[in-house]
Structure formats: C-alpha cells, structure tokens
Amino acid sequence: MSLENISCNKSFGGWHKQYRHLSTVLNCEMRFAIYLPPQVNNGEKVPVLYWLSGLTCTDENFMQKAGAQRVAAELGIAIVAPDTSPRGEAVADDSSYSLGQGAGFYLNATEQPWQAHYQMYDYIVQELPSLIEATFPVTQQRSIAGHSMGGHGALVIALRNPDQYCAVSAFSPISNPMNCPWGQTAFSAYLGNNLEHWRAYDSCELIKQTAAQPKLIKLPIRIDQGEDDSFLHTELKPEALQAAAQQADYPVQFYRHQGYDHSYYFIASFIDLHLSFHASHLKKA
C-alpha cells in the first residue's frame, strides 16, 4: 500500500493531514499525522519536529489538544505525530493500558509474541523520517519531543542518535523506565530479563554512558514537569535523570511547574516554549 491521505484540515494557514501507510518495519498498516505550516504553500522546505505521544494515545491527541499549530505556523516548523504502537487485529495486545497496542515504548521488541510487530524504535528512527523526507516539502533538519512514554522515547532516540536531531524536549517523561512499574512491565515483556538490553532504552543509563564518550555531540535537552503530576514519584522520576545528567556533566534545561498535572492542559500551557526551543536549534543547523 502506498501512502494514503485520509484527512485534511486547514489550520493557521497551514494544513493538518492524516495518512495511512503499510509499515515494512512494523509489518502492519500505520497512521500518522503531519502539520505543514503555511511556508510550504510558497514552495519553501521546512524542518520537522517529531512528536511522540504517551500511553493510550494515537496521532490525534497532540494534534487536537496541544495547540501547537499556531506557533509552528509562525516559526515555519512541520510537526509529525506517529501512532504509539503497531495496531490491528493481527498485532499482539494486552488488556493493560500500559502494554501492547497504544504502549509500544519506542523500542525494538525481542520477545514473543511482541517481536513480529513491536519495532517502534526502528520505525521512528528510520522508516518514518525516510518516508516523510521523500514525500513532503521538508528539510533533513529534525528534532524530537514527546510526552510521558513519548518523552522517554524522544530522549532515548535522541541520545542514541545525536547526529540525526538538532534538539530534544520532553514533557513529564518516564525518565528511568528500568526503575518504575510501567517501564519494568514493558521491558520485561518486550525485551526479556537481560538488564543489558534494558539499558539501551533507559535515558538515565544512556546519559551516564556519554561520560565515557567525550567527543560525543551533546544535544540541547529541555524537560518540563508538573509538580502536581500524579505519576511524578512513581513512574516519571525526573530526579534520576537530573542526577545522571549531573554525573555525566550533560547540560539539561529542566523546569518544574507548580500546580500542573500530567494532562494536555499542561502541555498546551508550555508547548510554545518547546517549539521556540526547537526552532532556535533547527535554525542553526
């Protein structure tokens, strides 16, 4: 199946569009959304921010609730929002919201029954940007952001591929999945019990490893966390990431916000600052 356009809405002078395509990496049909800012109407090519969503989300949550299009239109940035896992009747699933469909954790599964489809890491790092850059009027300047499970995904993917992204940001990321219930459940199921395999998908471990690689590019990282987030102390653990960053001398812009929770009301309140952060680094590239 080739790329099939399934919706199109004008938004702040640009266009929000949804597409279906057959993913080779995930071995199933996938949907994604793209926001193309008005600059493309004049034949301009624009950089791309990839947005990774959290547990239970699809491509729609961010595009409908974050209010990102206004500033993306001003700054001339495209936004691509993929789904959060492979989908479909043939794809393994679980009754829990934190495992299976809607909960791909942006990793390459090695265990049964997940391995056949759950290869979200390769999908986000390779297949999707190749497709986007071959299809839409975009440059190869990329940056990446996400929320919760998607904040984990964005950090892991950027830390492992610093030459591919200009910057990374996260709202309320699962910062240390090896040491929280959501992460342990997912990593056990998808990766098995070898902790070495888990480390490749844990932001804290990855950031610590950079200390041994002094020539590595250090990416601009911005993280925002609500103080009234009900998952803060059990699942998100940003203090672990801050400690790891300090230990590795890796600069991270970290902001805490009193009274804000884990919802899109929090994201919408600060998404403009994330877009400006990305724009400043995308323009330098």
Add this chain to the structure above:
Amino acid sequence: MSLENISCNKSFGGWHKQYRHLSTVLNCEMRFAIYLPPQVNNGEKVPVLYWLSGLTCTDENFMQKAGAQRVAAELGIAIVAPDTSPRGEAVADDSSYSLGQGAGFYLNATEQPWQAHYQMYDYIVQELPSLIEATFPVTQQRSIAGHSMGGHGALVIALRNPDQYCAVSAFSPISNPMNCPWGQTAFSAYLGNNLEHWRAYDSCELIKQTAAQPKLIKLPIRIDQGEDDSFLHTELKPEALQAAAQQADYPVQFYRHQGYDHSYYFIASFIDLHLSFHASHLKKA
C-alpha cells in the same frame, strides 16, 4: 445534589474545572466546564463568555480542542462550556446524531417525549448563569458564542436577551434552522408543526423582527465561516442571515475564510480574534 467538582487542571496559570449538578430546569444531572483565568487567583472578579457547542459535543470538545485558554488568561475572561442537551437513561433520545441527546438545539421543547427534559433555552439563559454567578468569582458581564448548532444557540439567545449579553459571536452557525434539514427535523420533533413557534428560535426571523423595534439594543455580532465547510450550503446558510441583517439594518461583522472546514482546526485558528472581540465589549460594560 449540590455542585460537585469532578476535575481540575491548571492551564495557562488559571484553572480548567468540570462540575456536576442537578438541573431543576432540565430535570436531570448535568455537567459543565469552566475556565477560570489567573486573575481570579488574586481575588479579582472576571466577566464570563458562555460557549455553546455543536451537535454530538459535550463540555469537553471546546475546552480540549479550541486552544482558547491562552488568550482567555491574557484577557482575564472566564469561559463556561455547558453540555449540548440533557443526558441520562431517563432522558428521551433518538438514533440520529442530530436529534435527542447531544442535540438539544438550545430551545424549550413543547412536544412529547422531549418536553420533560429538553429545556436548554431556559437552562442557558437562566439557571446556568445564576449558578455560575452565585458560585464563582465572576461579574455579571456576560457574553456568548458557539459553533454550528451552538452558533445558532448563541445568536438566538443573544438576540432574544440583548440586555443580558455584551456581545455574541459564532463559528459556522446554523443560521436559518427553519430552512435546513437539521433545523427542520429538530424543530418538528421538539416544537411541533406551528411555524410561529419555530420563528422564536430562528436567527434570521429574530433579526428581521428587530426592524420593528427601533429602540432595541443592537448587540455587536461577529460570525466566521469556512468556505470549505461541507455543511455550508445545506445546513448553515449564512447568506440568509446576512440578507436578514441587511433588511433589518442590523450590523453584523461577517468573515469568510478560504480553505477552512467545519472542524475545531478552524475554530482554533480564529478563536483568539473572537476572544478579543468579546473582551473589547465586555470591558465597556
């Protein structure tokens, strides 16, 4: 049942909250949402914009998708989003999305089986503002806006109660419900076949009637319509409202937007202008 708070999210320094209460007028439990801007944190009282949503919506669509909180916070305006009909197992319903629950049309039904609960006009005009003004730190400065069926509701309610509102605005309103399929279906069911009763809920008829009342207050009216709205020619018919306004010498600010459709992507693109419009008139009161 007294007013029960069921959710609370910090948003742009203010608060988005949902409440449940037993409506006397509607004879059922109702939910609404309110956005309180940060000015109330300092003990300030703020004016209120009532937002009426379209077919199938609840209080959530506008609050989650319109991106209105940013500018409401800047301007110091509270926003109240009621549900679009009475709800519940005891409430009459219909299998069509354009009749029954989610489709109250902001009128007082006189026919069976609707009369017992479908009294949305009185709920919006009387019960809800009384409750809001008795409960929250708001002034009695009100204004009203809506989308599609809610645009119809906002126009009808403001035109019939010009002393209660400072201004009215609408996105893609059902402008002449007496002469479109959605309106005719709803009015037949809720109001019976006497066309005199229909005229009391038709913006075109109401605006024409103002010609005979030269002392009547003429409200500031703003209407925005997408040119690529698939309901434009069948259901919305803004040209009928423009003709009626011209006939009655009633000034209406009317804006058409090339390429925009009926969705919240359209609303989000222009909501800031509606909020500024309301703020300019609320401040004068």
